[in-house]
Amino acid sequence: MNFYALFAQLLELVIALLLAPLLTGWVNQCRAWFQNRSAPPLLQTYFTLHKLFHKDALLAHNASSLFRAAPYIIFSCMALASAIVPTLSTDLIFSPAADAIALVGLFALARIFIALAGMDVGTAFGSLGARREMLIGFLAEPALLMVIFTTSLISQSTSLSTIVETLAHREFVIYPSLAFAGVAFTMVSLAENARVPVDNPTTHLELTMLHEAMILEYSSRHLALIEWAACLKLFAYSCLGIALFFPFGIPEAADPASLAVAGAILVFKLLIGGFLLALIETINAKMRIFRAPEFLGTAFLLAVLAMLVHLLLEVGP
Amino acid sequence: MSPTLNLAVPFSSQLINLFAAIMLLLGFAMLAQRRIITLINLFTLQGAVLSLSTLVVALTTHQTHLLWSAGLTFTLKVALLPWILHRLIRKLSVKWDVETLINIPTTMLVGIGLVVIAFNVAQPISQLSGTITRATLGIALACVLLAFLMMITRSKAVPQVIGFLAMENGLFFAATSATYGMPMVVELGIALDVLVGMVILGVFFFQIREQFDSLDIRQMERIKEE
Numbered sequence: 001m002n003f004y005a006l007f008a009q010l011l012e013l014v015i016a017l018l019l020a021p022l023l024t025g026w027v028n029q030c031r032a033w034f035q036n037r038s039a040p041p042l043l044q045t046y047f048t049l050h051k052l053f054h055k056d057a058l059l060a061h062n063a064s065s066l067f068r069a070a071p072y073i074i075f076s077c078m079a080l081a082s083a084i085v086p087t088l089s090t091d092l093i094f095s096p097a098a099d100a101i102a103l104v105g106l107f108a109l110a111r112i113f114i115a116l117a118g119m120d121v122g123t124a125f126g127s128l129g130a131r132r133e134m135l136i137g138f139l140a141e142p143a144l145l146m147v148i149f150t151t152s153l154i155s156q157s158t159s160l161s162t163i164v165e166t167l168a169h170r171e172f173v174i175y176p177s178l179a180f181a182g183v184a185f186t187m188v189s190l191a192e193n194a195r196v197p198v199d200n201p202t203t204h205l206e207l208t209m210l211h212e213a214m215i216l217e218y219s220s221r222h223l224a225l226i227e228w229a230a231c232l233k234l235f236a237y238s239c240l241g242i243a244l245f246f247p248f249g250i251p252e253a254a255d256p257a258s259l260a261v262a263g264a265i266l267v268f269k270l271l272i273g274g275f276l277l278a279l280i281e282t283i284n285a286k287m288r289i290f291r292a293p294e295f296l297g298t299a300f301l302l303a304v305l306a307m308l309v310h311l312l313l314e315v316g317p
Numbered sequence: 318m319s320p321t322l323n324l325a326v327p328f329s330s331q332l333i334n335l336f337a338a339i340m341l342l343l344g345f346a347m348l349a350q351r352r353i354i355t356l357i358n359l360f361t362l363q364g365a366v367l368s369l370s371t372l373v374v375a376l377t378t379h380q381t382h383l384l385w386s387a388g389l390t391f392t393l394k395v396a397l398l399p400w401i402l403h404r405l406i407r408k409l410s411v412k413w414d415v416e417t418l419i420n421i422p423t424t425m426l427v428g429i430g431l432v433v434i435a436f437n438v439a440q441p442i443s444q445l446s447g448t449i450t451r452a453t454l455g456i457a458l459a460c461v462l463l464a465f466l467m468m469i470t471r472s473k474a475v476p477q478v479i480g481f482l483a484m485e486n487g488l489f490f491a492a493t494s495a496t497y498g499m500p501m502v503v504e505l506g507i508a509l510d511v512l513v514g515m516v517i518l519g520v521f522f523f524q525i526r527e528q529f530d531s532l533d534i535r536q537m538e539r540i541k542e543e
Contacts, residue, residue, distance in 0.1 A: 174331040174332065174334065176337065176339075177338065179335065179339060179342060180342060183342065293422075297422050297425070298422075298425060301425050301429055302342075302345070304429060305341070305342075305345070305429065308432060308433065308436060309341070309456070311436075312436050312452065313338070313452050313456075
């Protein structure tokens, strides 16, 4: 048993759980600034979670046990996902399991359960939201896989730790294919995290909802877990983006000092990432739902192009 | 695990490859774009990337005439032509309408097919070339084909002209990547041709609109002698 790896792993999990609501708060704050509104406090997400955890849970009469179990499953999927993306160190206990395809599978598992829970109570909006979520999901998933395959072609492995090691610690090489993959990844993560061009997370109009429509029936601690899981998903996607495209600063050496430096660098990158996300959300308008397949189709094509460009330019004669 | 694939490639060549990839990305963005203003901005950006990559080739291979052509590209494609285009659409007041003959996802799929063909066709040719930029020949060819596709699928006159100009971008890039650019005289000639062509097409736009009350060139298929 490697104690350093265990320590790094636990630290990463704790940091993910704590930083994820903060990241969401930061994005909301930036968005408010851009839109000339007075910003909510940075810790607003914590306050909301705290409030929700202290309320009494209400369940619909015809809710099955799946409805009650789903928030816990979704939350643990997302917590595990943020734990296996290497952010602080590439030497983690879960490193052998941190396969990119497994990560996509984790996201898919969470999506299945949230969709089932949305349909479980049998309200119209729940089913509508679930169907829309699956539409987005089945288009976003292949695009995400193609992006990951491009980075795997570069590093010859689907293990996230190996990918990060290859990109961050070898001699610096510009990979043009990563430019394409980066654009595709941004599009996919916007769609997967229910962000503005595809879905508006702050909407109150049920007919336009995607993600929110599925969780309308939830209250109290169940809702809190789902909200927290959504924050974790955003955090996991941000960290995945950082790991695949800007892994510089994730240390190789196994000592606690480098962990602290890596933490500082991670926070800095997340601040910039959140700022850019808020910028994208502000300058774009929400698309009609039927534009979403075109949006995600474009993401898929860009990811395919990334692979083609890699084969043409980077596998030299 | 095998080592990284292209450690032997020098940094300038990597930079050129990156620019080539961005050119292709912009080509696709233009293909998918619905608004004319954004289309012109993308074209400007492509011109800027093209002149940057020419500059890098010039600096690494010490070819002075490429420096000139980088400057020429910059003045023409980043400053002059976008300015003319912006003025034209302001005068014609066509800011929003880009109509495509086949829908955009299908166009993108065809575009991917074209890229695959271009890469395959360019492979044996680039083996013969000895320049540091030879790998980008496939991308240059793909840019030309994509711009050509854009000309075919757009029904309005202004996007077609932008497609034409983008095709010239691709050709220029192909010339740089295959043989370090054409002789200066040829380049000057092409630049002048493009400029004059642009002016003439600008006059054409007004004529077309005067005759048909629209810039949709499908109207021109119905011209008959009375």
